[in-house]
Amino acid sequence: xxxxxxxxxxxxxxxxxxxxxxxxxxxxxxxxxxxxxxxxxxxxxxxxxxxxxxxxxxxxxxxxxxxxxxxxxxxxxxxxxxxxxxxxxxxxxxxxxxxxxxxxxxxxxxxxxxxxxxxxxxxxxxxxxxxxxxxxxxxxxxxxxxxxxxxxxxxxxxxxxxxxxxxxxxxxxxxxxxxxxxxxxxxxxxxxxxxxxxxxxxxxxxxxxxxxxxxxxxxxxxxxxxxxxxxxxxxxxxxxxxxxxxxxxxxxxxxxxxxxxxxxxxxxxxxxxxxxxxxxxxxxxxxxxxxxxxxxxxxxxxxxxxxxxxxxxxxxxxxxxxxxxxxxxxxxxxxxxxxxxxxxxxxxxxxxxxxxxxxxxxxxxxxxxxxxxxxxxxxxxxxxxxxxxxxxxxxxxxxxxxxxxxxxxxxxxxxxxxxxxxxxxxxxxxxxxxxxxxxxxxxxxxxxxxxxxxxxxxxxxxxxxxxxxxxxxxxxxxxxxxxxxxxxxxxxxxx
Ligand SMILES: *[C@@H]1O[C@H](CO)[C@@H](O)[C@H](O)[C@H]1NC(C)=O
Ligand SMILES: *[C@@H]1O[C@H](CO)[C@@H](O)[C@H](O)[C@H]1NC(C)=O
Ligand SMILES: *[C@@H]1O[C@H](CO)[C@@H](O)[C@H](O)[C@H]1NC(C)=O
Ligand SMILES: *[C@@H]1O[C@H](CO)[C@@H](O)[C@H](O)[C@H]1NC(C)=O
Ligand SMILES: *[C@@H]1O[C@H](CO)[C@@H](O)[C@H](O)[C@H]1NC(C)=O
Ligand SMILES: CC(=O)N[C@H]1CO[C@H](CO)[C@@H](O)[C@@H]1O
Ligand SMILES: [Zn+2]
Numbered sequence: 001x002x003x004x005x006x007x008x009x010x011x012x013x014x015x016x017x018x019x020x021x022x023x024x025x026x027x028x029x030x031x032x033x034x035x036x037x038x039x040x041x042x043x044x045x046x047x048x049x050x051x052x053x054x055x056x057x058x059x060x061x062x063x064x065x066x067x068x069x070x071x072x073x074x075x076x077x078x079x080x081x082x083x084x085x086x087x088x089x090x091x092x093x094x095x096x097x098x099x100x101x102x103x104x105x106x107x108x109x110x111x112x113x114x115x116x117x118x119x120x121x122x123x124x125x126x127x128x129x130x131x132x133x134x135x136x137x138x139x140x141x142x143x144x145x146x147x148x149x150x151x152x153x154x155x156x157x158x159x160x161x162x163x164x165x166x167x168x169x170x171x172x173x174x175x176x177x178x179x180x181x182x183x184x185x186x187x188x189x190x191x192x193x194x195x196x197x198x199x200x201x202x203x204x205x206x207x208x209x210x211x212x213x214x215x216x217x218x219x220x221x222x223x224x225x226x227x228x229x230x231x232x233x234x235x236x237x238x239x240x241x242x243x244x245x246x247x248x249x250x251x252x253x254x255x256x257x258x259x260x261x262x263x264x265x266x267x268x269x270x271x272x273x274x275x276x277x278x279x280x281x282x283x284x285x286x287x288x289x290x291x292x293x294x295x296x297x298x299x300x301x302x303x304x305x306x307x308x309x310x311x312x313x314x315x316x317x318x319x320x321x322x323x324x325x326x327x328x329x330x331x332x333x334x335x336x337x338x339x340x341x342x343x344x345x346x347x348x349x350x351x352x353x354x355x356x357x358x359x360x361x362x363x364x365x366x367x368x369x370x371x372x373x374x375x376x377x378x379x380x381x382x383x384x385x386x387x388x389x390x391x392x393x394x395x396x397x398x399x400x401x402x403x404x405x406x407x408x409x410x411x412x413x414x415x416x417x418x419x420x421x422x423x424x425x426x427x428x429x430x431x432x433x434x435x436x437x438x439x440x441x442x443x444x445x446x447x448x449x450x451x452x453x454x455x456x457x458x459x460x461x462x463x464x465x466x467x468x469x470x471x472x473x474x475x476x477x478x479x480x481x482x483x484x485x486x487x488x489x490x491x492x493x494x495x
Contacts, residue, residue, distance in 0.1 A: 027298040027446065029439035035294035036438050038431050044286035045278055047072050049422040052276025057418060059271040061312040062096035062245035066270050070250055073269065073285065073309055077252050077292045084296050087252040092322040094312050095119075095202040095478050096245040098273070099238060103128070104186065104212040107222070107232035114212035117170065118199040118273065118315055120240050123210045128237030129183035131159040135226045140190075143167025148176055157181035160234055162222055165213070166190035171200045174208035184210045184236040188219020193409045196416035197274045201316045203473035210238040244478045249319045250309040252292060254445075257304030260334050263444045264306045265291070265437065266320065266389050267341045268313030275418040277314075279425055280407065284341035285309060287434040294438060303336065303445045310389050313342070317391055318474075321467055324392025329456075336448045337364045338393040340402030341437055345430030346412040349405035351379035354390065360399025360452045367440040368403060375432050395464055397455035401440075403433050 025031055048069060052058055055065030070089075078087050099116035106112045123129045134156050136145040145151060145161065146168035154161075161182045163173050170187065177185045189195035195213045222232055250269065253262070267284025271277025288307045295305065312318035324332075340354065351372050355365040365381060372379035384390055384400070393400045405426070407415035414420040444451065 024297055024299040026300040027442055029442040032291075032294055032298065032438045032442040033435045035297060036290050036431070036435050038427055040290045040293065041286045041430055041434060042427065044076065044289050045282050045422055045425065048282045048285065049276055049278055052271065052278070052421075058273050058275060059269075059277055060273040061094065061247050061270045061315050061318070065276075066247065066311070069269050070248065070309070073250055073289060076289045084255060085252050085292065086255055087250070089248040089250055090323060091246055091248045092311070092319065093244050093246050093478060094315060094318045094474065095205065095242055097202070097205075097240055097242050099240045101237065101239040102212055103235075103237045104214060105235040106218075107133070107225070107234060112214055112218060114214050115195050115197060115274075116238065116240070117197055117211060117213060119202055119205060120200065120238050121205065121208050121210045122240045123184060123236060123238045125237070125239055128235050129160065129210070130233060130235040131183050133162050133186065133222060133226065133232040133234050134159050135223050136161050136163045138164050138223070140164075140166065145173040145176060151176060151180060158183060160184045160186055160236060161209070162186050162188065162219065162226070164188055164190055164219060170198060170211070171204045171208055174200065174211055175204070177209035178207065182209045184212070184238075186219070186222075186234060186236065187211050187213045189213065189216045191409065192216055193413060194417060197272055198416070199315050202477050203470055205242060205477050210236060212236045212238065247311040247319065249311050249323055251306060253306035254295060254301050254304050256299065256301040257445060258302060259304055261303040261448050262306050262335050263303055263441055263448065264308060264335050264338045265341065265441055266308040266310055266338065268310040268319070268389055270310075270312055270314055271420075272314045272416045274416055275414070275420045278421050279343050279345050279347075279412055280415060280420055281313070281342045283343060283345035283425065283430055287341055287344060287430070287437055290434060291438045291441060301445050303448050305441055305445050313389055316470075317389055320389035321392045321471070324396055325467065325471065327396070332396045332398065333454060335393070335398050335454070336451050337444050338390060338398050338400040339364065339437060339440065340388055340390040340400065341433075342388040342402070342404060343407060343412065344403050344405050344433040345425045345427070346405035346407065347414075347424050347426050348410045348412070349426050349429035350411055351377045352382040352404045352406065353379055354384050354400065354402045354404065355381045356384045356394060356400070358397065358399050358455055360455070361401055363451045364399060364440060364444060365401035367443050368401060368436045371436045371439055372432065377432060392467070395467065397457070399451055399454065403436065405429055405433070
């Protein structure tokens with residue numbers, strides 16, 4: 001007995017000294033996966049949840065909640081005299097909006113629950129705008145109020161328009177309303193679930209009618225009354241401020257690995273203003289933190305792995321587009337694959353794996369799919385949208401994929417709401433998806449031979465120009481907002 005103990009003790013001491021001397025195992029997807037567990041994933045989300053609670057309920061762009069989130073990530077992914085990772089920030093400026101007050105008063109003088117949207121345009125203060133409510137015909141197929149001809153025969157001048165949400169972007173509806181002289185828009189939600197916030201995007205400042213978002217039941221009740229020829233008068237007040245604020249992306253990459261063949265992973269570090277964003281996108285952030293921690297135990301990383309924690313995703317993919325726009329063609333060539341992890345722990349998860357038209361997408365996507373299917377998950381290939389940080393990489397023709405477990409009812413009823421907290425996460429989904437992400441990153445870090453080079457002919461000059469035009473518009477808005485001239489915007493810019 002005594003003998004056994006002393007042998008064990010010696011072995012333990014040997015192991016500890018090996019560990020202290022920086023012994024590292026050779027990287028393999030299996031071993032990296034085995035180094036990931038729920039405990040660490042939970043700790044990070046607990047910390048981000050707490051930061052949200054201590055920072056007006058959110059971790060949004062331009063707020064202290066974002067700065068604290070960034071500090072937290074740095075505290076987890078850096079070490080003194082870091083031999084394994086190089087970590088840096090990339091700064092950018094963007095227009096910040098805060099709705100200080102929003103209120104809707106209904107036709108019977110009642111206060112109605114109303115939600116603001118990011119970059120909401122202000123009404124005159126202190127009274128807001130009051131006027132007759134004009135119903136814009138509901139069309140759930142092409143969207144309500146999305147096209148000017150859908151407003152034909154309506155006189156919204158000096159009035160408020162009642163418009164159903166859905167199908168086209170909300171800013172399209174608000175732009176038409178403003179051009180037709182509407183004082184404001186009462187937008188009603190298009191499902192029975194709690195209305196959630198969206199962004200109108202900074203380039204639209206000064207171009208849109210002010211908006212208040214109300215529930216489907218209220219919208220339908222008012223529509224029914226208007227249909228009986230009742231005249232409804234409502235008041236909308238939006239008190240919003242704009243100013244330029246500085247934000248940043250955080251990057252961390254392995255020191256080991258070929259700098260000419262880089263595998264990138266990205267998750268956004270900001271939340272919406274409405275909530276702490278624990279699934280959206282604390283889930284991707286905690287996954288990346290744990291993969292970075294796990295990678296510290298390995299050597300033999302053939303291709304560099306670069307992690308991005310994007311800033312200002314929610315106001316319009318600002319941080320990731322800033323990064324991809326600032327890459328030279330040769331820097332872009334070196335990024336061989338991009339994985340986007342935005343919402344990977346939805347409480348009722350789907351297992352959507354992005355894969356687009358680029359044949360290179362499937363190479364990385366297949367790694368995710370095969371693992372999840374082997375773990376009994378109903379994973380499937382889905383196409384990219386325009387809603388997350390992969391956009392800038394697709395524009396550059398860089399093969400890309402990622403996991404998305406779904407937003408909205410039923411996948412995540414707390415999407416963009418205050419209840420997107422630590423209490424509404426599927427830990428099982430988060431763990432299995434993080435393991436899938438770790439394995440896929442390791443596989444490509446070991447060999448990227450099967451991935452074709454980025455497709456430079458797929459770069460769509462029109463969308464490239466669109467992004468550039470968006471930056472130009474953002475720049476103009478930022479400068480004018482800085483000078484306090486938001487009112488001048490509508491005269492200087494054409495729609
Ligand atoms: C952001 O704005 C500040 C203040 O105008 C300026 O000093 C800084 O250079 C800007 N940063 C970037 C990255 O443009
Ligand atoms: C918001 O505006 C409404 C309507 O003017 C007003 O009654 C309310 O007190 C305001 N709330 C805040 C927090 O300023
Ligand atoms: C629309 O309504 C406004 C306000 O009631 C009125 O001044 C204007 O003449 C109307 N326009 C048309 C074309 O009927
Ligand atoms: C509402 O007014 C229109 C036009 O004046 C009329 O055709 C319709 O019958 C009225 N509807 C009701 C429910 O009174
Ligand atoms: C690159 O993209 C273009 C446009 O989408 C497509 O026609 C072409 O087949 C692609 N080339 C490769 C090698 O994937
Ligand atoms: C939609 C949903 O599941 N919401 C839950 C989020 O977490 C809180 C706190 O545990 C629950 O009360 C909600 O029901
Ligand atoms: Zn997100």
